[in-house]
Structure formats: C-alpha cells, structure tokens
Amino acid sequence: xxxxxxxxxxxxxxARSRYESLQISDDVFGESGDDSSDNPFYSTSGDSDxxxxxxxxxQQQQQHHHKRGDKEGSGHRGGCGGGGxxxxxxxxxxxxxxxxxxxxxxxxxxxxxxxxxxxxxxYGPAQKMLATATALDFFQLFVxxxxxxxxxxxxxxxxxxxxERFGSDEGWRPVTAQEMKAFLGFVTSTSVHRCESVLSxxxxxxxxxxxxxxxxxxxxxxxxxxxxxxxAFRPSQGSNQGLYKIQPFLDLLQQSFSCTFRPSQTQVLHExxxxxxxxxxxxxxxRELRKRKKRKxxxxxxxxxxxxxxxxxxxHLKEGTDxxxxxxxxxxxxxxVAKQLCQNISGKNPIIFTGPSITSLSLFTEFxxxxxxxxxxxxxxxxxxxxxxxxxxxxxxxxAQRGQSRVMMKGSMSLISWYNKGHFRxxxxxxxxxxxxxxxxxxxxxxxxxxxxxxxxxxxxxICKYDDKYSKYFIFHKPNKTWQxxxxxSISIAINNAYILYKxxxxxxxxxxxxxxxxxxxxxxxxDLDDCSPTQ
Numbered sequence: 001x002x003x004x005x006x007x008x009x010x011x012x013x014x015a016r017s018r019y020e021s022l023q024i025s026d027d028v029f030g031e032s033g034d035d036s037s038d039n040p041f042y043s044t045s046g047d048s049d050x051x052x053x054x055x056x057x058x059q060q061q062q063q064h065h066h067k068r069g070d071k072e073g074s075g076h077r078g079g080c081g082g083g084g085x086x087x088x089x090x091x092x093x094x095x096x097x098x099x100x101x102x103x104x105x106x107x108x109x110x111x112x113x114x115x116x117x118x119x120x121x122x123y124g125p126a127q128k129m130l131a132t133a134t135a136l137d138f139f140q141l142f143v144x145x146x147x148x149x150x151x152x153x154x155x156x157x158x159x160x161x162x163x164e165r166f167g168s169d170e171g172w173r174p175v176t177a178q179e180m181k182a183f184l185g186f187v188t189s190t191s192v193h194r195c196e197s198v199l200s201x202x203x204x205x206x207x208x209x210x211x212x213x214x215x216x217x218x219x220x221x222x223x224x225x226x227x228x229x230x231x232a233f234r235p236s237q238g239s240n241q242g243l244y245k246i247q248p249f250l251d252l253l254q255q256s257f258s259c260t261f262r263p264s265q266t267q268v269l270h271e272x273x274x275x276x277x278x279x280x281x282x283x284x285x286x287r288e289l290r291k292r293k294k295r296k297x298x299x300x301x302x303x304x305x306x307x308x309x310x311x312x313x314x315x316h317l318k319e320g321t322d323x324x325x326x327x328x329x330x331x332x333x334x335x336x337v338a339k340q341l342c343q344n345i346s347g348k349n350p351i352i353f354t355g356p357s358i359t360s361l362s363l364f365t366e367f368x369x370x371x372x373x374x375x376x377x378x379x380x381x382x383x384x385x386x387x388x389x390x391x392x393x394x395x396x397x398x399x400a401q402r403g404q405s406r407v408m409m410k411g412s413m414s415l416i417s418w419y420n421k422g423h424f425r426x427x428x429x430x431x432x433x434x435x436x437x438x439x440x441x442x443x444x445x446x447x448x449x450x451x452x453x454x455x456x457x458x459x460x461x462x463i464c465k466y467d468d469k470y471s472k473y474f475i476f477h478k479p480n481k482t483w484q485x486x487x488x489x490s491i492s493i494a495i496n497n498a499y500i501l502y503k504x505x506x507x508x509x510x511x512x513x514x515x516x517x518x519x520x521x522x523x524x525x526x527x528d529l530d531d532c533s534p535t536q
Contacts, residue, residue, distance in 0.1 A: 092390030093380040102389035106410045114412050114432040116373050119265035120348045123306060124504065126260050131506040135518050136525035138498035138505075142256045143184075143491070145177070147249070151230060152180050158232035175224050178528065182216050183224045184491070185526030190476040191492065192519040198225075198477045215527045230487065242317045245483040246490075253490055254312060258344065260501065263304035263311045266455075267345075268353045268463050269338055272301055272310070296482045299489065300334075302341040305353070305459040309500045310493050314340050315486055334358045335384075339366075346370035351430040353459050359427055360384035364413065373430035375456050378415075380425075392417050393425065403448035407433045418453050428452045472515045473499075495522065 097105060129137065156174045163169050175183075189212060190198050201209045202218040231245045243250070295318075302312040314337050334357040342352065351373045359376030360383060367374055378385070380393050392408055392415050400419035408415045414433040416426040430452070437454030439447045449457075473495045475488040499518045502508055513521060 092388075092393045093383075093385040095384065095386030096388050096390040096393055099389070099391055102391070102408075105387065107389050107408050107415075108410070109408055111407060111409055111414075111433045113434050114414070114429065116351065116430055117349045117371070119350065121262050123262050123264040123304065125501055126262055129501070129505040129507060131510050133502075133505065133507045134525055135498070135502065135513075135522040138502045138507075139495060139522055139526075141260050141501065142253055142494040142497065144256075147252055148180050148184075149177055150248075151228070152177050154229045154232045155180070155224065155227050158229040159227035161232065162227065169223070171219065172223055172227070175227075179216070179220075179224065181526045182528070183221065183228070185523050186212070186216070186221060187475060187477045187488065188491065188495070188519070188526065189523045191473045191495070192516065192523055195476060212523070212527055212529065215529065228484075230483075243315060243483060243486065245481075246486050249487065250313070250315065250490060253494060257309075257311055257313075257497065261304075261309050261311065261497070263302075263309060263350075264306035265349065266305045266351045266353070266459055267311065268303050268305055268459060269300065269341055269358055270303065270355055270463060271299065272303070295485065297486060299486075300337045300341060301493075302345075302352075303463060305462055307500050307504070308463075309497055312341050312344070313490070313493065317482070332384075335360060335363045338363060342367065342370075342372055346372055349373065351375060353456055356382040361387040361413065361427065364427060364429060368412070368429055373428075375426065375428040375430045375452050377456065378425040378427055388415055388427070395423060405448075405450055405453075407450065409433060414450075414452065416450050416452060418449055420447060420449075424453065426450075426452055426456060428456075431455055473519060495519065498522075 097107070152175055159169070159172055159174070163172070186201060187198050189195075189201065189209065193209065195201070199218065199222075202213050202221075229245065230249045231247075234244055297315055297317050300314045301310045303310050316337070338352075338354065338358045347370065349371050352367070352375070354374060354376035356377050356379035359374075359378050362384070364374045364376070376383075378388075378393075385393060389408055392406065400423070402420055403418075405416060405418040407417075412429045414426075414428050414431075416428070416433065418424045418426070420439075431450070433450060433452070435451040437449050437451040439449055439454055439457055441447065473492045475492050477488055479485060479488070499515055502513070502518060
C-alpha cells in the first residue's frame with residue numbers, strides 16, 4: 001500500500017513538473033482535484049476519441065451501446081473507436097484528399113522541426129492594485145461607477161417612458177446609484193448562496209437572508225427589477241440590433257478585460273459552461289431539466305490557460321437579426337467566431353487551442369499569416385476536413401497500439417493521428433512533430449504521445465477543471481429576456497476575472513479569501529453593509 005502511495009505521489013510530482021513546463025498553473029491541483037479523466041480530450045476511455053467528441057444528448061444516446069461494447073471486451077473496438085467506421089479504411093470526410101492529391105498538395109511523411117517564435121508580451125495584470133484594495137475595487141475594474149450611473153440613467157428613462165405609455169406607477173421613484181449597486185448585490189448573492197430565485201432573500205424559507213434583506217424592501221427591489229435597463233431605447237442603426245440592449249455594456253466589458261490583463265502565450269477558444277452549476281445539474285430530475293428554458297444565444301470565449309482569465313467574449317443569437325445566426329454551416333460560423341475572438345492578438349505569436357468545431361486547415365493557415373499559432377482537435381464529423389489527407393482521417397485495418405502515432409506535414413502544419421483506446425487526431429503548427437511528450441495518468445502511468453498531444457491535453461484539462469471554479473460565480477437569477485440573461489452571465493464572468501486579479505495582487509497576501517469568501521465580500525460591499533468580513 002505504501003509503495004502504491006509513493007508511486008502515485010511520484011506520478012503527481014512528474015505531472016506537476018510537466019504542467020509547469022507547458023505554462024500550466026499548478027492551481028489545476030487545487031480546488032478541482034488531481035485527475036483529468038473527465039476531460040473528453042484527455043480521457044483514456046474507449047469512447048473518448050476525437051470522432052466521438054459529442055454533445056450531452058448524443059452521449060446519452062450512445063451510453064448504452066458503449067457499456068455493452070465494454071462488456072464484450074476492448075479487443076472488439078478495432079482501431080477506430082466509434083467515430084471512424086468499422087475499422088477498415090474507406091472514403092474520408094467531405095473535402096479530404098486522396099493519397100495522390102495529398103502528395104500534389106505538399107503533404108509528406110518526412111518530418112521537420114518547427115519552432116514557434118517567442119511570445120511578444122509579458123502576461124499578468126496590467127496595473128498594480130494596492131494591498132488594501134477591496135473586492136469591490138477589483139469588480140469595478142470591469143463595472144466602474146460611470147457604468148453603474150449609466151444603468152441608473154437608462155433605468156429611469158425607461159421607467160418614465162413606460163409610465164407615459166401605460167399609466168403612472170404610484171410606487172415608483174427614480175433609482176439612485178447606491179440603490180443600483182445594492183440591486184446588483186442582491187442578484188449577485190444568488191451565486192454565493194445558490195438560490196434559484198433572488199426573491200427568496202425576503203422569504204421565510206431555506207434561502208432567506210435577513211442579514212441583507214433589511215438593506216432594501218422586496219417591493220422596492222421588484223420595482224427596480226421591473227424597469228432595469230442598460231439601453232432604454234432602440235438605436236436608429238447598429239451592427240448588432242438583436243443585442244442592442246446589452247451591446248454597449250459588452251463593449252465596455254471587453255475593453256476593460258483588455259486593459260486590465262495580458263494573457264499568456266497559450267490560450268483556448270471554447271464555449272464555457274454557462275447554463276448551471278454542475279452540482280445542480282447532477283441533482284436535477286429529468287422533469288426539472290426539461291422545464292428549464294433553452295438559451296437563445298451562444299457564448300464563446302478566449303481564455304488564458306495559465307490563469308483562467310477570460311480575455312474576450314463573443315455572443316451571438318441563435319435566432320433573429322444577428323448576422324451570425326444566418327450562417328447555417330457550423331464550421332463556417334465557428335470559424336467566424338474564432339476570427340472575432342483573435343482579432344486583437346495578431347502579431348504576438350500566441351498559441352491557440354481549439355475544439356473540433358473550430359479546427360480547420362484553412363483557418364489555421366489564415367491565422368499563421370497573422371503570427372497566430374494553433375493546436376486543435378479534429379473530428380471527421382464536426383471539423384471542416386477540407387485539404388487534409390484521407391489516409392490520416394480513416395482508420396487502418398491493422399489494430400493500433402496504445403501510444404502509437406502517425407504524422408504528416410505540409411509546410412509547418414502537422415496532422416497527427418494518435419491512438420489511446422481510440423483515435424485522436426490533431427492539427428497544429430504550434431508544436432514540433434519531432435518532439436515527444438507523455439501523458440501521465442495515476443492509474444495507467446505514462447503514455448507516449450507527440451508533444452502537441454500532451455500540450456493540448458494539459459491545457460484543455462485545466463480549462464475543463466476551471467469550469468468547476470468559475471461556476472461558483474454563476475448568477476442563478478433567470479430572467480425571461482435574452483439580453484438580461486447575457487447581462488447577468490457577463491457579470492458572472494466579470495466577478496470571475498476580478499477574483500483572478502485579486503489572487504494575483506498584493507491584496508491576496510494580506511487576506512487570503514477563497515472564491516466563496518471573495519463572492520460574499522463583494523455582495524456585502526455592493527450592499528454597503530458595515531460588516532464586510534466573509535463568513536468562515
């Protein structure tokens with residue numbers, strides 16, 4: 001037993017060392033646990049190959065089939081998992097090249113070393129905060145007083161216009177900046193206390209909170225909630241009419257993200273977990289989940305893999321006047337989103353990690369011309385495989401060995417096929433195909449792989465685990481209006497980023513608040529309560 005413990009510890013230390021060499025924060029070994037087996041890009045289970053990378057509904061549909069396959073034995077899986085066919089080579093995905101076409105296009109099995117130029121920025125906070133800075137000080141780096149004052153102005157304008165049209169509201173009086181801060185504090189408290197309805201604060205039930213309920217009456221809160229607006233009236237023209245009620249705030253938030261933090265060289269483009277707290281989802285019944293309304297928008301982010309700081313966000317409506325909604329081809333839509341998220345980092349030599357829906361040869365080639373390097377997971381079902389060799393995308397009839405890989409190159413671009421109880425395919429110009437790495441698992445030990453595979457697994461593993469931490473700031477208030485859903489989600493992201501800046505500042509060395517304590521403190525400071533010390 002002691003020997004097993006020592007072996008696990010040595011593997012953990014080796015993994016930590018590898019993570020540090022890949023610019024991964026050792027925070028991955030903190031709040032979220034040590035193993036990465038739940039990450040679909042990192043798992044060694046038979047149904048985790050890149051062609052099997054699917055959404056929740058598809059996973060549920062396939063779950064029974066995979067369980068039955070496990071009972072029959074891993075030897076029947078073949079070399080392709082479930083996504084590339086029956087184990088014999090066949091026609092590749094649309095747009096892929098035959099062997100002769102691939103040779104004509106310059107694809108070769110002769111490998112050459114690839115070197116990425118040094119990153120042209122030093123990552124970290126862009127401004128130094130005092131050791132006495134409060135949680136509110138960090139939050140207001142993103143939501144400053146002038147932004148709150150604009151909410152006050154727009155809310156009062158909307159209330160006036162509404163009452164001119166539908167009749168006066170006897171219980172209404174213009175909202176003040178102090179009340180607006182308190183309003184934000186009340187709604188934010190739903191993330192700290194995990195209550196489904198903000199009105200529970202004034203109830204006598206489990207989620208009641210008399211300590212903050214006395215700051216404002218429920219009737220007054222409901223009046224502010226009724227008239228709350230960021231933009232009271234539709235502009236005559238604009239680039240994103242569908243989100244006109246929230247776009248100025250999103251623009252301000254984006255500018256503040258860029259001004260306060262410089263990300264590391266390695267960054268990820270992905271859709272963060274935004275619907276619910278993972279713990280809440282696992283405890284929900286199917287009936288409760290069906291009752292919850294589906295979101296009418298999608299949110300993509302560019303996130304620093306060294307800290308978890310969300311550097312840029314991109315929101316688009318699934319229906320309506322949003323230009324992105326007219327793109328029916330998902331790879332085309334996701335490619336456009338990727339370009340939007342990376343428009344401010346060209347020429348700096350970053351390395352961007354992408355999932356299957358974004359990864360494509362055309363996009364990566366376009367990025368390389370802007371000195372943006374990429375490493376992405378490929379799926380024959382979800383990725384645009386145009387211009388890629390078919391023989392790398394279909395499975396050989398010869399069973400592959402665990403850790404075995406094949407690589408083809410075109411210029412500095414490498415297409416990797418790696419086997420680990422299923423085929424994983426990667427496209428990259430950010431890592432040399434001649435360099436080897438290892439993936440370290442507590443149960444399985446070391447698994448050989450190209451360095452690009454190790455880097456992808458490590459960085460995406462950190463981001464997947466980061467969702468657990470970021471979810472601590474999910475605001476549970478669920479308004480009906482889409483623009484309000486986007487607003488409160490954006491506030492959650494701002495609080496997440498505020499905590500990261502706090503943790504990297506001198507203020508953290510004075511009082512080491514956890515994420516939960518930081519959230520509690522922020523709520524009390526927004527409410528201007530005298531006792532701002534977090535509960536232990």
